[in-house]
C-alpha cells in the first residue's frame with residue numbers, strides 16, 4: 001500500500017481541537033526549553049566528571065565539580081518535565097509518525113524509561129558522595145550515568161528520525177516479508193544530527209559558567225578568584241565547543257538527501273550563522289558581555305534549530321503527500337481556555353513566585369527576608385490556586401450533574 | 408483501509424503487564440508525592456503556629472527522600488506509562504491525546520511548577536523567612552493536587568463517559584467530567600494520604616529524637632487513617648458508577664481473584680496506622696519497610712490491574728477497543744466505527760501493515776497468517792503461549808486442538824459480541840479459520856505437562872476464574 005495514503009489514514013479520526021499552527025508553534029517553542037536543559041545537563045555532567053578527576057590539582061576543580069553535579073541534577077529534572085510538552089504536541093499533529101516510530105522500536109522506548117531511572121539514581125548517588133572529600137569510585141557512577149543519558153538521547157534521536165522515514169517502515173517491520181513485532185531494533189540514525197545536538201552541551205555549560213560568575217559576583221562569601229577561574233574555563237569550553245558544533249552542523253547540512261533541497265534553504269544556514277555569531281562574541285567580547293546575554297544568545301540559536309528541525313520534517317514528509325496543514329479541526333474552546341488561563345495564572349504567578357524566590361534567596365548570604373512584593377506574590381499564589389480549584393469544581397459539578405441527569 | 412499501526416508483541420506477559428508494572432511504580436510514587444505535599448503543609452503549619460522548628464527537620468528529610476523516590480521515579484515513570492501505552496496501544500493513546508490535549512497541557516503546567524516547587528521547598532528551608540516558606544508549601548500542595556485533579560478526569564474517561572452526550576457533542580467537558588470522575592477522584596485523594604503516611608513512616612522510623620518522632624507520627628497517622636476511610640467509602644460509590652461490562656468482570660473474575668487481597672491490605676494498613684499512632688516509638692525501619700512494600704504492591708497492583716481489566720473490551724471511552732479497532736461511531740467527532748467494515752472486507756485487506764504475501768491465505772501460509780491475525784486481534788489482552796500469565800489463549804481453549812471447535816467460538820460468540828468484556832471481532836470465514844488453525848497448532852505442539860486439563864469447550868472462557 002502507498003505509505004503516504006496510509007499515513008493520512010492513520011491520523012486520529014477525532015481531528016485536532018485547535019488550528020494546527022497553534023500546536024506547531026507550541027511544539028517548537030516547548031522543545032527549545034527541553035533541549036536547552038538536555039544540553040546543559042549533558043555539559044554539566046561531563047564537566048562535573050572531568051573536574052572530579054582533576055580535583056587533586058586545585059580546590060577550584062573540586063568546587064566546579066560539586067557545582068556542576070548540582071546543575072546536572074536539577075537540569076535532568078527539568079529536561080524531563082520540559083520534554084513532556086513537546087511530546088504531547090508532537091503527538092497531536094504528527095501522531096502517525098511518532099507512534100509508528102515508537103512501536104517499531106518499542107523495546108527501546110521502554111528501555112529508555114528504565115535506563116533513565118537507573119542513570120538518574122546513579123547521578124544522585126554521585127551527588128551525595130561528591131563533597132570536599134570524596135571516595136574516588138563514585139566517579140564511576142557518574143560515568144555510567146552520563147553514558148546512559150547519552151544512550152537515552154540517542155533513543156530520542158532515533159525515534160525522531162525514524163518518524164520522518166515512513167518509506168522504510170514496512171521494511172523494518174517486515175524484513176523480507178517476515179513480520180517482526182518485537183520492537184527490538186533501533187532502525188535508523190543520522191550521526192551528524194545526533195552528534196551536533198549533543199555537541200551543543202559544550203557551549204551550554206560554557207555559557208552557564210560565565211553566567212555563574214555574573215550571578216554570584218555580588219555575594220561576598222564567594223571567592224572572586226574561583227569565580228574568575230570558572231568564567232575563564234567557561235569561555236574556553238564555549239569557544240572550542242562552538243567550533244566543533246559548527247563543523248558538525250555543516251556535516252549534517254550535507255548529509256540530508258540532495259533531493260530534499262534542504263541545503264539550499266536559508267533556515268539551516270541561519271543556525272550556522274547563530275553559532276558563528278556566538279563564537280565571535282565569546283572570542284572577542286568574553287569579558288565585556290554579561291553571562292546572561294550568552295545564555296539568551298544560546299536560546300535564540302536553539303529556537304532557530306527547533307524551527308529548522310520542523311522544516312526538515314516537513315521536507316522529508318512532503319514527497320509522501322503528508323502535511324499537517326490539512327488536519328481536520330474539531331475546535332474545543334473551553335479546554336483551550338483552561339490551558340491558556342492555567343499558563344498565565346499558575347505558570348505566571350505560582351511558577352513566578354518559586355523562581356523569583358529561588359533566584360533572590362540564592363543571592364543573599366543567610367536567611368532571605370521577603371519584601372512586600374515577594375510576600376504579595378506568595379499570598380497571590382495561594383489565592384490563585386484556590387480560585388483555580390474552586391472554578392474547577394463548580395464548573396465540573398455543573399457539567400457532571402447535567403450529564404448524570406441524562407444518563 | 409484502516410488507520411491501524413504496526414503491532415508490538417511481548418511474549419508471555421503481553422504489553423499489558425509492562426504497562427501494569429510501570430503503572431504501579433508510578434502510582435505509588437505520584438500518590439505519595441501529592442499526599443506528602445499536604446502532610447508537609449499540615450506539619451509546617453503546626454511548626455509555624457506552635458513554634459516547633461524541629462518539625463522542619465523532618466520535613467527536610469522527607470523532602471529529600473521524596474526528591475529521589477517520588478520526583479525522579481514519579482516524573483520518569485509518568486512519561487513512562489505514556490510510552491508504554493504508546494507502544495501497546497497507539498490508537499488508544501492517540502484517542503486520549505486528541506480529546507484531552509489541552510487538559511494534559513494544563514497538567515503539564517502544574518507539573519512543571521511542582522518540580523520547581525519541590526526543589527524550592529526542600530532547599531529553601533532555613534534560607535527564607537518562615538512565613539514565606541509556609542506559603543510556598545501550601546501553594547505546592549495545592550499545585551500538586553491539581554495535577555491529580557486533571558489526570559483523573561482522563562483516566563476515568565478511559566473507563567467510559569457514562570452518558571451518550573459526549574458521543575454527540577465530542578466536547579472535552581463532557582468527556583472529562585464523566586460519570587465516575589468524582590468517585591474516582593475521591594478514591595485517589597483518600598489513598599494518597601495513606602501512601603504518604605506509609606512513606607512518611609519510612610522516614611520517621613529513622614528519627615532519633617523521641618519527641619520529634621511522636622509529634623510527627625501523631626500528625627501523620629490520623630491523616631492517613633482518615634484518608635483511607637474516605638478512600639474506601641468512595642470506592643463503594645465508584646463501583647456504582649461503572650458500566651455493565653465492568654460489573655460483569657468484577658463479579659465473575661476480579662472479586663474472586665483480588666477481593667481477599669484487598670480486604671487484607673485494608674485491614675493490615677488500618678492496624679498498622681493505629682498501632683504506630685498508639686506506640687510511635689515502636690516504629691522502626693524493620694517494620695516500616697516491609698509494610699511499605701506490602702501496602703504498595705498488594706494494594707496498588709490489584710487496584711491498577713482491576714481498573715485496567717474492568718475497562719475491557721475498551722481502552723478508551725467505550726469507543727476504542729483494546730485491539731485498536733474503533734468500536735462505534737462518535738458523531739460529535741466525525742468518527743466512524745470499523746467493526747462492520749472489518750466484517751465485510753477482513754483485516755488482511757484493510758490493515759495497512761500486513762506484508763503483501765500474507766494478504767491472501769494459502770495452505771502454505773495459513774498458520775503464519777493465523778498467528779499474525781491472533782497477534783493483531785487478540786494479543787493486546789491475551790498471551791499466545793500456553794501457560795503464560797496474561798490470560799493465555801491456548802489455555803483458555805483448554806488445550807483444544809479441534810479447529811472447528813475453536814472456529815465455532817470465534818465465529819459464534821466472538822463474532823456477535825456476546826461476551827461483554829471482549830470486543831466484537833467479526834472476521835470473514837477464511838480469517839477465522841486461519842486463527843483457529845493457528846491456535847489448534849499451538850495446542851498440538853504444546854509441551855505436555857502432567858495434570859493438563861482435558862480439551863474442553865470454549866464456553867470455559869466464560870467460566871474459568873483465572874483472568
Ligand code: HEM
Nearest residue numbers: 038080083084086087090149152153156157160193197486
Ligand atoms: C537524558 C534524557 C534525555 C535526553 C539526553 C534527550 C535528548 C534529546 C535529543 C538529543 C533530542 C533531539 C533528537 C533529534 O532531533 O534528533 C530530543 C528530542 C525530544 N525529546 Fe528528549 N531527551 C531526554 C529525555 C526526554 C524525556 C524524558 C522526554 C519526554 C518526557 C523527552 C521528549 C523529547 C521530545 C518530545 C523530543 C522531540 C521529538 C520529535 O520532535 O520528534 N526527552 N531529546
